[in-house]
Amino acid sequence: MAKTPIKKYDIQSLIDEKWESDAKPYLSSNIGASSIGCPCQRSTFLSFRWASPIENFKGQMLRLFDVGTREEDIMVDNLKNIGFDIRYTGKDQLKMQIAPHVICRPDGVIFNGIPDIDEYPVNFEMKTMNRSNFEKLEKQGLRNSKPEYYDQAQCEMYGENTELETEVKCTLFVALCKDDSRIYAEIIDANPDYMELILKRARNIVFGNSLPEEYSIDPEFSVCKYCSNSVFCHVTHETTEINCRTCAWSKPEENSTWTCRVYPGSPIPYDAQKKGCPCHSFNPLLVPYKVNNDKPKKWHIAYEKSDGTIVYNGYKGVPSKLLKESMIEEKVDDNANPLDITFD
Numbered sequence: 363m364a365k366t367p368i369k370k371y372d373i374q375s376l377i378d379e380k381w382e383s384d385a386k387p388y389l390s391s392n393i394g395a396s397s398i399g400c401p402c403q404r405s406t407f408l409s410f411r412w413a414s415p416i417e418n419f420k421g422q423m424l425r426l427f428d429v430g431t432r433e434e435d436i437m438v439d440n441l442k443n444i445g446f447d448i449r450y451t452g453k454d455q456l457k458m459q460i461a462p463h464v465i466c467r468p469d470g471v472i473f474n475g476i477p478d479i480d481e482y483p484v485n486f487e488m489k490t491m492n493r494s495n496f497e498k499l500e501k502q503g504l505r506n507s508k509p510e511y512y513d514q515a516q517c518e519m520y521g522e523n524t525e526l527e528t529e530v531k532c533t534l535f536v537a538l539c540k541d542d543s544r545i546y547a548e549i550i551d552a553n554p555d556y557m558e559l560i561l562k563r564a565r566n567i568v569f570g571n572s573l574p575e576e577y578s579i580d581p582e583f584s585v586c587k588y589c590s591n592s593v594f595c596h597v598t599h600e601t602t603e604i605n606c607r608t609c610a611w612s613k614p615e616e617n618s619t620w621t622c623r624v625y626p627g628s629p630i631p632y633d634a635q636k637k638g639c640p641c642h643s644f645n646p647l648l649v650p651y652k653v654n655n656d657k658p659k660k661w662h663i664a665y666e667k668s669d670g671t672i673v674y675n676g677y678k679g680v681p682s683k684l685l686k687e688s689m690i691e692e693k694v695d696d697n698a699n700p701l702d703i704t705f706d
Contacts, residue, residue: 374421374422377421377425378420378421378422378424378425379421380421381421381424381425382418382419382420382421382424385418385419385424387416387417387418388416389412389416389636390409391632391635392459392463392464392465392618393406393409393410393463393464393465393564393567393568394464394465394466394467394514395460395464395465395466395467395513395514395517395518396510396511396513396514397409397510398464398513398514398517398560398563398564398567399509399510399511399512399513399514399517399560400510401509401510401577401585402574402576402577402585402586402589403563403566403567403574403575403577404573404574404575404576404577404591404595405577405585405589405590405591405595406567407567407570407573407574408591408594408601408648409590409591410463410567410568410607411607411608411645411648412603412605412607412608412635412636413591413594413601413603413607413608413648414590414591414593414594414601414603415590415602415603417590429490429540430489430490433488433490433538434451434452434469434488435451435452437488437536437538438451438452438469438470441472441475441486444475445475446472446474446475446476447472447473447474447475448470448471448472448473448475448486449470449471449473450468450470450471451469451470451486455467455468455469455470456468456471456521456522456525458518458521458522458524458525459521459618460517460520460521460561461561461564461565461568462564462565462568462569462614462615462616462617462618463564463568463614463618464517464564464568466514466517466518466521468485468486468487468518468521468522469486469487469488470486471483471484471485471486471522471526471530472484472485472486472534476534479532479549481531481532483522483526483528483530484530484531484532484533484534485515485518485519485522485530485532485533485534486533486534486536487511487514487515487518487533487534487535487536488535488536488537488538489508489511489535489536489537489538490537490538490539490540491537491538491539491540492539492540492541493539493540493541493542495507495508496537496539496540496541496544496546499537499546500546503548504535504548504550505550511535512550513560515533515535515550516550516552516553516556516557516560517557517560518533519531519532519533519552520552520557530552531551531552532549532550532551532552533549533550533552534547534548534549534550535547535548535549535550568614569614571647572647573647573648576595576596579596581595581596581597598650599649599650600648600649600650600686601644601648601649602686604638604642604682604683605635605636605637605638605642606620606622606630606634606635606636606637606638606639606642607620607635608638608642608644608645608648609622609638609641609642609643609644609645610643610644610645610646610663611623611624611641611642611643611661612630612635615629617629620635624639624641624661624677625639625641638682640677640681641661641676641677642676642681642682643661643662643663643675643676643677643682644663644675644682644685646663646665649665649685651665651666651685651689652665652666653665653666654666654672657672659674659676659679661676661677662674662675662676662677662679663675663676665685665689667689673685673688673689
């Protein structure tokens, strides 16, 4: 008797196409707490300055992100079911600014119910992980296996101290294995001394006038392989993104705004930052060209070609979108300080 043919139907492509069409790629105006803990400070530096194209995730990945968000809600329900008094979850999450341009949003705050914990409130943070990362977490603990999440927990406790007007001394960190629903939990103690180092690192990323070192010279290294800034570090050493944050004339301020030295006055609105203006000159840290500071010209960057001729990038000079065509590419010394520019 002949077997009945299997009638497969590709519903995934229809679902994924819908997710992709509904997706709204977004440039974050701030640095999230987990990004501050990223092992590669250069990656955070570049992302904060919108130096790489926005990632357009495939539908399957977007669905995976959504599952992670839903699992957080499920975990909160599970904690409530075993007697935890957990608040500020889901849409009611706290949003706290802990440093200029740095924010954090903990998954919740626990006010009672954790066995063997006497001091409240307790910060709550949850992540979902694949089997490999989950088992590494089980063996090594959070700080050794996922230092960026350890740093995130420190930032959240630091922010809650002010937001809740009380001392938050620990975090309940929970991880869910996506392969088999195993649950890992760890108590993370607040570390004020280490938090001071995190805040210094944050300031270096936000206000630094030098490009942080690349984390690895190997593009296949785990930190680099899936990084949105990998092409900049390992291939081009150049941004092609034209916006206010890649421009030499803008700068981040202590009050978490961006201002412009060409048009001083009010902060640059978020939507305007994304568009840039005709005065755009590439920040020399973000392109591989040599700056000639001996030939200044107001509101231009004097880039020197390998034959010694000067290309002025800026208003009524060479527009940023045409700069690459006017230059002979050459990698310049990363240790130089190209932002030491004479503006007058």
